[in-house]
Amino acid sequence: MNKKVKSKIFHYNFFPKNCKGTDKIISVYWFFVLFIVASAVVYMVVIFYGDPYDVREIESNLLLNAVADCVSEAGEINDLIIGDEGVLLDKSNFFEKCNINFDVEDYSGWTSSSEYFVEVNFLDFVSGNPIKQISLGNLGLSEYCEGVYGDSKNNPVCVEKEFYSLDKQGKSYTIKIMSGVRKTEKNVK
Amino acid sequence: MLNKKVMKIISSHSGFLEKNTKAQISDAVTWMVATIVIIVLLGITLYVTSSLGVIKDVSFSKTISLEDNIADKSLYGYLLTTEGDSNIYEELSEKKNLSVSNGNLAVNIFKEFYSEGPGGIWFGYMDDSNPYFGTKSTLDVVDVAGAALPNFYSKKIFLKNNKSVELLIREGR
Numbered sequence: 503m504n505k506k507v508k509s510k511i512f513h514y515n516f517f518p519k520n521c522k523g524t525d526k527i528i529s530v531y532w533f534f535v536l537f538i539v540a541s542a543v544v545y546m547v548v549i550f551y552g553d554p555y556d557v558r559e560i561e562s563n564l565l566l567n568a569v570a571d572c573v574s575e576a577g578e579i580n581d582l583i584i585g586d587e588g589v590l591l592d593k594s595n596f597f598e599k600c601n602i603n604f605d606v607e608d609y610s611g612w613t614s615s616s617e618y619f620v621e622v623n624f625l626d627f628v629s630g631n632p633i634k635q636i637s638l639g640n641l642g643l644s645e646y647c648e649g650v651y652g653d654s655k656n657n658p659v660c661v662e663k664e665f666y667s668l669d670k671q672g673k674s675y676t677i678k679i680m681s682g683v684r685k686t687e688k689n690v691k
Numbered sequence: 692m693l694n695k696k697v698m699k700i701i702s703s704h705s706g707f708l709e710k711n712t713k714a715q716i717s718d719a720v721t722w723m724v725a726t727i728v729i730i731v732l733l734g735i736t737l738y739v740t741s742s743l744g745v746i747k748d749v750s751f752s753k754t755i756s757l758e759d760n761i762a763d764k765s766l767y768g769y770l771l772t773t774e775g776d777s778n779i780y781e782e783l784s785e786k787k788n789l790s791v792s793n794g795n796l797a798v799n800i801f802k803e804f805y806s807e808g809p810g811g812i813w814f815g816y817m818d819d820s821n822p823y824f825g826t827k828s829t830l831d832v833v834d835v836a837g838a839a840l841p842n843f844y845s846k847k848i849f850l851k852n853n854k855s856v857e858l859l860i861r862e863g864r
Contacts, residue, residue, distance in 0.1 A: 531722060531726075535726065535729060538729070538730065538733065539729065539733065542733040542736070542737060545737065546736065546737060546740040549737075549740060549741050550740050550741075550743065566761075567760055567761070570760065570761055570764065571760070574764050574768070576764075576767050577764060577765075577766075577767030577768035577769070577770065577771045578767075578768070578771065663761045664761075664804050665761045665762070665764045665765040665768070665804065666764070666765040666768045666769060666800045666804070667764060667765075667768045668768050668771055668772060672772070672773045674768070674772060
């Protein structure tokens, strides 16, 4: 190429700028930015709401409170629960007397074995001797509640509380209640 | 009016209305900086979101909470406990402070059941100090790191003769 041709090619007007072309490039850029922003928003929503809320501890506390309300009211053990013959509450009449059920939705095989566990212990307050123990629901959960399988978020969540109460004759009891909820599939990712 | 020859020269010469290269570079830099700013801002929001996403704490204390009906039951049971001819409610309404028997019973119930954690527990009569739970003001309100303890149960029972007893439980999480 001679100098003349070279100078023509490399002249700044050889590829003249086109205003319409510039607009198209900016449009593509805006689509690119829009895509990035939209992707980021979607990703933020996914990471924020993707993991389920683990409400098993609350559910377990609610179950425990329901059982506690059934057993004792205003400091005295209910007549339906304890009488002259001793503790009247047992496995066969627990659901009826406490108006509680362990029904769950049909999800991931939950209906085949109970997702709940409740254990109520009546102890003599003075001596500490056990009087009666009632265990209901999925008894397999009790081992998790006792910490046999360590601490993992996949384990059922258990809550244990105890309180002081009296019977009608004024005898004092320690009542220990333990409740457990499994429902891992819906509460843990 | 421009004549045809002049018009032809103007229209044929592509560089007649030439762009300023410096202006174009300035525009490009602006867009690049804007892009970087957008990406950085998105990165910050992503980081914050992911951090907040981890804190989905909907649990509450396993032992005590603001409206703990379990502690209520123990307190009511304690006040109904009979000592001699009357129950503790009547006894505290008449006397000026906890006695040996009801003081020890309060320790056995409340300290035994609810004194888990670094918070502390206080049960007393009319805000007065007693040998079993000390003074109300000694109840820890902060943990060892100096942070305020969040869980705080308080129940005041009004007795006869304008007297009252109160149970305070603080728990660190």
